[in-house]
Amino acid sequence: MDQMEVEKNEAQNSKGNIQTQLQEEYLKSLESLEEGQLVDGTVIQVTPDQVFIDVGYKSEGKIPTSEFSELPKVGDVVSVVLINKENKHGEVIVSKQKADVKQLWKKLKQAHTEKELIEGTIDKVVKGGFEVDLTSGVRAFLPISQSDSQKVEKSEKLIGLKSKFYVERLYSDGKPNVVVNRRKYLEESITENRDKFFNEITIGASVKGAVKSFTSFGAFIDLGGFDGLLHINDMSWGHVTRPKDFVKKGQEIELKVIRLDPEEKRINLSLKHFSEDPWLHFEDKYHVNDVVKGKVTKLTEFGAFIELEEGIEGLAHISEFSWVKKINKPSEVVKIGDEVECMVLGYDIQAGRVSLGLKQVTENPWDSICDKYPEGTKITKKVVKITNAGAFIELEEGIDAFLHCDDWSWTKKVKNLASELTVGQEIEAVVVENNSETHRIRVSVKHLSDDPWDIFAKAHKPGSTLEGEIVSITDFGIFVRAEGGIEGLVNKSNLCESRDETYEDAVKKYTVGDKINVYVVDISASKQKAAFSVKEYKQKMQRDEISHYMSTSNDDNDGAYTLGDMLKNKNN
Numbered sequence: 001m002d003q004m005e006v007e008k009n010e011a012q013n014s015k016g017n018i019q020t021q022l023q024e025e026y027l028k029s030l031e032s033l034e035e036g037q038l039v040d041g042t043v044i045q046v047t048p049d050q051v052f053i054d055v056g057y058k059s060e061g062k063i064p065t066s067e068f069s070e071l072p073k074v075g076d077v078v079s080v081v082l083i084n085k086e087n088k089h090g091e092v093i094v095s096k097q098k099a100d101v102k103q104l105w106k107k108l109k110q111a112h113t114e115k116e117l118i119e120g121t122i123d124k125v126v127k128g129g130f131e132v133d134l135t136s137g138v139r140a141f142l143p144i145s146q147s148d149s150q151k152v153e154k155s156e157k158l159i160g161l162k163s164k165f166y167v168e169r170l171y172s173d174g175k176p177n178v179v180v181n182r183r184k185y186l187e188e189s190i191t192e193n194r195d196k197f198f199n200e201i202t203i204g205a206s207v208k209g210a211v212k213s214f215t216s217f218g219a220f221i222d223l224g225g226f227d228g229l230l231h232i233n234d235m236s237w238g239h240v241t242r243p244k245d246f247v248k249k250g251q252e253i254e255l256k257v258i259r260l261d262p263e264e265k266r267i268n269l270s271l272k273h274f275s276e277d278p279w280l281h282f283e284d285k286y287h288v289n290d291v292v293k294g295k296v297t298k299l300t301e302f303g304a305f306i307e308l309e310e311g312i313e314g315l316a317h318i319s320e321f322s323w324v325k326k327i328n329k330p331s332e333v334v335k336i337g338d339e340v341e342c343m344v345l346g347y348d349i350q351a352g353r354v355s356l357g358l359k360q361v362t363e364n365p366w367d368s369i370c371d372k373y374p375e376g377t378k379i380t381k382k383v384v385k386i387t388n389a390g391a392f393i394e395l396e397e398g399i400d401a402f403l404h405c406d407d408w409s410w411t412k413k414v415k416n417l418a419s420e421l422t423v424g425q426e427i428e429a430v431v432v433e434n435n436s437e438t439h440r441i442r443v444s445v446k447h448l449s450d451d452p453w454d455i456f457a458k459a460h461k462p463g464s465t466l467e468g469e470i471v472s473i474t475d476f477g478i479f480v481r482a483e484g485g486i487e488g489l490v491n492k493s494n495l496c497e498s499r500d501e502t503y504e505d506a507v508k509k510y511t512v513g514d515k516i517n518v519y520v521v522d523i524s525a526s527k528q529k530a531a532f533s534v535k536e537y538k539q540k541m542q543r544d545e546i547s548h549y550m551s552t553s554n555d556d557n558d559g560a561y562t563l564g565d566m567l568k569n570k571n572n
Helices: 003-032 096-114 183-200 278-285 452-459 503-507 535-556 563-571
Strands: 038-046 050-054 061-064 077-084 093-095 117-126 129-133 139-143 162-172 175-181 206-215 218-222 227-231 252-261 266-270 291-300 303-309 312-317 339-348 353-357 378-386 390-396 399-404 426-435 440-444 465-473 477-481 487-491 515-524 529-533
Touching: 038 096, 050 077, 061 077, 061 093, 077 096, 093 096, 096 117, 096 162, 117 139, 139 162, 162 183, 175 183, 206 227, 227 252, 278 312, 312 339, 378 399, 399 426, 452 515, 487 515, 515 535, 529 535
Parallel strands: 139 175, 227 266, 312 353, 399 440, 487 529
Antiparallel strands: 038 050, 038 077, 050 061, 077 093, 117 129, 117 162, 129 139, 162 175, 206 218, 206 252, 218 227, 252 266, 291 303, 291 339, 303 312, 339 353, 378 390, 378 426, 390 399, 426 440, 465 477, 465 515, 477 487, 515 529
16 A cells, blocks of 8 residues: 555544544533523524524524514624424524523522612503513512602503612512512612712702692702702792792703702702892882882782882781771782882891881871861761770771760760760760870860869859759768759768767658758869768758847847747747
8 A cells, every 4th residue: 555545544534533523522512411401602693583593513593583672693692591402303492582581580589689670661550559571571560659759649650661670579489479679779769869969069059950849838849859949939039929830840940059958858949049139239229218119919917018129029017008097908908910109118138028118108197187186176077986985986087086985974974885876976076185196086075065063163162052852872871963963972971960860760761853952061073073961951051040040139139149039939
């Protein structure tokens, strides 16, 4: 055998050995894998219907393109599950879908153990919550209480939402039962974002947010899962009645940070601070006692708010509405939207307050009331109100004079003028007091005539006598009415005619309505008191009688006339 043949035989033997070796390695690798095992393969071809995967066997595995959410490219490494090493056609059967499920469950177990996040899509509303698609046909239950950081008003709004979740449970009674929690993830994200906000943002910085909800005092702004407050007073330098009228729900706006409180987790925001504070130039435009015009923007129980210009608003207190008229409600005088004239009474720039007056732009009727109704002026006016103490008499609109019960009559005691007057009745009276500083005017009916007590005191000095009428009998004496309606008291000690007579016996002689003669003991016109006496009247009559007899006897005889003579003559 020549050399060429030898070399040819050696080459043939070597080729056969390589084939045998490759076959043996293939069989060994085939034996090392088990059906159901997860293996990596390389994409060698992609057609419209199938993806061919080289898993290291003598034939390629085929996977329908439907198992791919995104088609791979040639050369990509894809994990698959070995279904069958070799079917009847000698093909290797693999599955990407089952590989995805295996990998997903491995990922879920790790996430559950390590408290890691997984991704999924909320795609269905079920009883008590939602179903979440975790891909690869694996679905989880999301309780509604764990679906959001806030109460879920409309479940449908979460459908289709892609999010991250914590795995709360994987199995129940040995069966797959995945329960996830989104709320925990959101709360952690909110905390993280809020902490980042407080660390990075400073007062005066501009931030963006969306109007989330409203309250009576402002609007809450979503700054990324956590809220800031846009107070109604920080929406505009001008007056804002309702937050809803100034910003809309869901509206994205830019705001200024005006307050940060990391401890309380409070953030105050402002829209108005993008423009200059109009109070900076207040004193250039307005001064105390200036008469200005403004628009009524708000009514309260205590007054009306009046806008002088955008951002500058003052309060007209209800007490500053009228000089004379009692205003119960501001709406009696003004309404929202009215253009009014008012006076600047005072201001506090630091507090942003202006005190305004409506009545100050009109003449104060009290300034001239003393000239119009001086003391001594007789009036005829209407009764507008009756009280326990007296009655109010209207002089002009808003200005009343007071008629006290004691000023009704000089002699008649009146406890309530309702027994003498009616509302609406016109009466004649005289002004007896007018004080414009204290706004007090007093009128009197009794002063229309002279004081009968003065007349009585001049006509009946102590020591004189008079005839009167008994008007009442009491335990301490009897009251006697004289002319002019003057009443005086006969004290019990002055009723008994002798020391032996008791008051009980003496008073039996008298009845109400009887005429009676009395002695004037004392009289005080200023105090309107008079003291009478029956006992002293009797004594005076005796003295007068003695004097009369004595004077008569002296005229008839030159000799002395004695008491015995008088008595003798009297007996005769």
